[in-house]
Amino acid sequence: MSKLVYLDSSDFSNLSFPKDTLSLQNSEILSFLRAQKGNGTARFFMSAVHFSEAVHAAAEHKESALRRAELMHELCGENVLRFPTELPKLELRKALAGNEAAVLSQEELLSDKGQWFGFDCDLDSLKAARRNADSEIDKLLAPLPRQQRRKLRSSLDLRKKSSHAKWRELIESGTAPTAAEFPLNLLGPDAAVAWFLGEISDEDYRERMLTVMHDPCAMFKHLLDETKNQQKLYDILRKQGHDMSLDLERSTEAMRPALTAIALSNVEIDLTELINELCLSPAFLRQNISTYSDISCDHISDDALFRVTTSCPSLSAYLETSKSYLLVSAYSFISKIRAGGTSPKKANQSDFGDLMHSFYAPYFDVFRCDARFGALLKRHKPLRARIADRISDLPKMLSVD
Numbered sequence: 001m002s003k004l005v006y007l008d009s010s011d012f013s014n015l016s017f018p019k020d021t022l023s024l025q026n027s028e029i030l031s032f033l034r035a036q037k038g039n040g041t042a043r044f045f046m047s048a049v050h051f052s053e054a055v056h057a058a059a060e061h062k063e064s065a066l067r068r069a070e071l072m073h074e075l076c077g078e079n080v081l082r083f084p085t086e087l088p089k090l091e092l093r094k095a096l097a098g099n100e101a102a103v104l105s106q107e108e109l110l111s112d113k114g115q116w117f118g119f120d121c122d123l124d125s126l127k128a129a130r131r132n133a134d135s136e137i138d139k140l141l142a143p144l145p146r147q148q149r150r151k152l153r154s155s156l157d158l159r160k161k162s163s164h165a166k167w168r169e170l171i172e173s174g175t176a177p178t179a180a181e182f183p184l185n186l187l188g189p190d191a192a193v194a195w196f197l198g199e200i201s202d203e204d205y206r207e208r209m210l211t212v213m214h215d216p217c218a219m220f221k222h223l224l225d226e227t228k229n230q231q232k233l234y235d236i237l238r239k240q241g242h243d244m245s246l247d248l249e250r251s252t253e254a255m256r257p258a259l260t261a262i263a264l265s266n267v268e269i270d271l272t273e274l275i276n277e278l279c280l281s282p283a284f285l286r287q288n289i290s291t292y293s294d295i296s297c298d299h300i301s302d303d304a305l306f307r308v309t310t311s312c313p314s315l316s317a318y319l320e321t322s323k324s325y326l327l328v329s330a331y332s333f334i335s336k337i338r339a340g341g342t343s344p345k346k347a348n349q350s351d352f353g354d355l356m357h358s359f360y361a362p363y364f365d366v367f368r369c370d371a372r373f374g375a376l377l378k379r380h381k382p383l384r385a386r387i388a389d390r391i392s393d394l395p396k397m398l399s400v401d
Contacts, residue, residue, distance in 0.1 A: 002043045003398055004106075005036075006360050007075075008368040009053040009353070011391055016067035025392065032395050037075055042398055045109075045364075046076035048083050048117040049356045051216055062220070069216035080111045080214065082118030084314075084359035088292040091312035096295045102311045109363055116213050126195075126202045164197050251278070252329045259330055263337035271330050279323045285309055288319060313362035313382075320380035321358045328376065361386065366397045 015022075015030045022030070036042035054068040082090075087104065094102035111118045137156070141149045156163050156170075195205040212218045255278075262269055278284060282302040289297045289308065292315065300308060310316050354373045361367045361377060367386045369377065374389025388397055 002040055003365040004363065005042050005044050005366045005394075005398070006047075006357075006364040006368060007044060007050075008357075008370065008391075009050050010370065011368055012050065012054060012068045012071050013064070014391065016064075016071040018067075029391060029394055032398075033075065036398055042366075043079060044075040045079040045081050045360075046072050046216075047081045047357070047360060049353055051117070051219075053353055054216065055220065065220050066217060069220045072216050078214075080117065081109055081360065082111050084356045085292060086118045087359050087363075088312055088315035088318070089294070091315060092289060092293040092308075093295065095308045095311045096293065096297065096300070100311060103313060104363065114210065116210065126205060158196075158198055164199070167197055168193060251326060252333070255326075255330060256333065259333050260337060263334040266338070271327060275323055275327045275330065279319060279326070280306060285319075288315070314359040317362045317377075317380060317383060318355070318358055320383075321355065321376055324376040324379045325355075366394065368394070 015026055015033075017023075017026070019027075033042070033044070037044060050072060054065060054072065087109070090104055090108060091102040114120070141152055144152070155166060158167070191200065191205070191208065194200045195202075200208075282305055285305040286297060289300075289305070297305070297308070309319065354369065357369065358373075358377065361383050364386060366388050367377070367383070368388045368391070371389040374387045377387050378384045378389075388394055
């Protein structure tokens with residue numbers, strides 16, 4: 001049986017250094033991972049979080065990003081995971097339907113053909129783009145006299161092949177609209193124009209887009225040089241994780257009056273029980289279940305809420321990680337107050353990415369992360385033996401039967 005391996009985003013960066021700057025340790029680890037993939041003893045997977053964190057933030061970092069993308073493509077191939085927050089949704093459907101163990105199969109973890117990280121890519125966006133283009137044409141023609149407007153309408157009728165040359169002339173001169181927004185600009189201007197003119201069908205254009213979207217090398221090389229495209233990807237892939245991080249920050253803020261009183265009292269208090277009670281309260285569990293389920297949990301009794309939550313591996317892993325995160329944040333706040341600080345420590349920018357990664361942890365034999373986040377995950381007993389919080393742990397963990 002192949003071991004399922006989830007690498008940390010930093011691994012793709014550190015292992016993709018140019019050969020002459022790659023450290024000896026990382027060179028040996030990279031060779032080992034390639035061998036493991038080659039002989040089928042390990043399978044590596046790419047997630048949307050990996051993809052998002054690999055994107056270059058500026059043009060001068062593009063070469064490094066392309067090396068990361070090439071390594072992701074080499075090791076992971078077609079093993080593309082669903083978006084992390086889709087996992088608890090699928091689990092909860094099983095749990096709320098009465099399944100005692102709402103565990104996903106390997107097939108259910110993976111994005112289906114025709115999807116992008118588990119999201120359906122339908123033809124609605126293409127139809128909307130065509131409608132928008134028609135609307136823009138109407139605006140361009142509106143100021144003209146009726147007779148001239150009708151004549152131009154006839155000469156620009158997309159159903160007439162004779163109009164295509166005129167359209168290309170107008171588009172090249174920049175006087176006509178095209179499908180230039182992400183993801184419609186993935187295939188370049190020539191393909192966009194051919195689609196707009198009906199020379200490429202909606203279905204064919206969609207398939208071509210998906211081919212590029214599934215290849216991080218192609219995405220990074222051709223698409224992501226424009227700031228607006230980078231920002232859209234950040235918005236698509238990171239927003240929910242950032243929102244979850246803010247939710248945890250709000251929970252910490254709600255505890256601050258009590259934590260301040262504890263800090264000023266100089267009494268040492270074990271906060272574990274307090275945080276456990278908060279995270280296991282029916283209100284807290286219902287809020288989390290409702291975030292991921294499209295099925296109402298109103299009919300679930302308070303006593304059954306814990307059973308439903310713990311039957312969902314990714315959801316329970318996330319809640320346990322959140323619990324650890326809150327506990328560490330609470331102690332950090334108390335220490336800062338006692339040291340004379342007045343403002344709480346800001347969350348690390350990487351925290352929301354780590355939280356998104358954590359949904360996958362229960363489904364992997366080896367789950368890589370940094371030592372700081374690994375310490376939080378290891379508090380959850382079912383995950384403890386799976387966590388590799390140093391890259392040097394990989395050969396040892398993958399060699400154990």
